[in-house]
Amino acid sequence: MKKTQTPWEAIGAYLDNRSDKENEAIVKEWLKQSPKNVRQFKEIVDTRYLTQQKTDRYQPNTEKLWGELIERIQPVQKKSKRLLMPYLKYTAIAAAIVLAFLVGKIQHSGENANVGLSQLYSTLSTEPGERSHMMLPDGTKVWLNTDSELKYASDFNQEHRDVYVTGECYFEVAKNARKPFVVHANDLQVKVYGTHFNVKESSKTKQSEVTLVEGKVEVLSPENKSLSYLSPGEKLTLKGDKYRIDKAENPKVLIAWTQGVLVFVDQPFEEVVSYLENWYGVTIQLDQSLHNNHRFTFKVKTESLREVLELISVITPIQYNIDGEKVFIKSKRS
Known part of the structure; x- marks a missing residue:
């Protein structure tokens, strides 16, 4: 398949819930070829969704709108990369929309949850030597240290507040007693309702750290097994299947990087x-x-x-x- 060729039949099959493994593989491969393809697919999904919404005043002609989208989608691909997801206004670094194909069931806060073929994620990442920060839709503030990444689903804060991180991130979590805030790292999870803490994982040392500045957090294994609760000033270090808890003399020193x-x-x-x-x-x-x-x-x-x-x-x-x-x-x- 040529890089410029859009697999309309495969995309259509997916949107009509009649996709098979062959069609899914075609769409996956096409999305990997170019960020423009991801942008195009996002516009297709958004337009399809909007044209299917019901309203008391107006019922759109979905076939007409779908045809118009197909006719104008090619010129859209020629626009500058600067127009990619313009509504994501991160000033320090542009957020990328990542399409993750998920099949069957996934673990979500320890419970099996049915998910569709695809889900949109917002991703903020930093290159080596860069640092950044942002505010999540629930008001939580996040700082990313160098060479780190944070990802969250498009339905964040609707029923769940789950984020996925690599590298080092510092969180000032907005309080919500009904919705726990869960940080998923490679080797552990951190569950809170509103507090300040730092999560760091290193592929070089093959260990993960959680440092609590204020409030209370629960640290769990990826399998949702509770490891420990931390008090302010404590740091949990996990390496392999063993962990230890130390008292940080000055936890604010460990997060000084958030202030440059x-x-x-x-x-x-x-x-x-x-x-x-x-x-x-x-x-x-x-x-x-x-x-x-x-x-x-x-x-x-x-x-x-x-x-x-x-x-x-x-x-x-x-x-x-x-x-x-x-x-x-x-x-x-x-």
């Missing part, structure tokens, strides 16, 4: 390097001899990566080399 500040308090060199990689969007190769030998306490706000490395070199015998997005740090030779 990176704070280190007596942290090992290798951990500092991991944070700097994400903060500046680089890859750092640290000489093995420097592991477990140095600990640092300092703050980064507006300093460049070179300024930070210069600071470290003053208090630690190292030399470094910056080559584009790659950084090499090794012991200074005597």
Whole structure:
């Protein structure tokens, strides 16, 4: 199938609830080929939905509107990418509409829920070295650290308040005693009704962390098994199937990144390097001899990566080399 060819028959079969696996595969493949195809499909679904709504004053001619849509859909594809989903007004970074094909049943807050063939999601993501924040439809405020992603379904806050995250996110959840707010990460879930907390997962260390700043949260496994309740100032760290709970001396230090500040308090060199990689969007190769030998306490706000490395070199015998997005740090030779 050519990239410019629209699979009208397959799309029509889906919209008329007579789609089979072959048609579904055709539509999936077409959607993967281009963001324009996703935009086109979204417009088709929206128009189809609107033309099927009933009103006391006006009953639309669905066949006519459907035909007009097909005739004008091709010119729409030629518009600038800047027009993609213009009604999503995230100032820091554009949100993308992701079409997720879901078949059968999924786990939703521990209960099986029937879902349709497709569901629209709003996604906010950051690149390495970028940070962003937004407000969800229920009034919850979310900050995304570098190289992170947050996704929520189009029916968010209607019956459920579920979000899906990767990387690191800080939440100030709007209170709603009737609708729990649930954060789904790869290795755990966090269930709250209104509180402030931080969720962080790392593919490098293969562990997840939940830090509670205020209020109360329940941490659960992906299978919906309760692991623990946290009190303000506590941090739960999960690695594999084992977890521990520590008392954070100053939990606000751990979320200083939401204010554009990176704070280190007596942290090992290798951990500092991991944070700097994400903060500046680089890859750092640290000489093995420097592991477990140095600990640092300092703050980064507006300093460049070179300024930070210069600071470290003053208090630690190292030399470094910056080559584009790659950084090499090794012991200074005597």
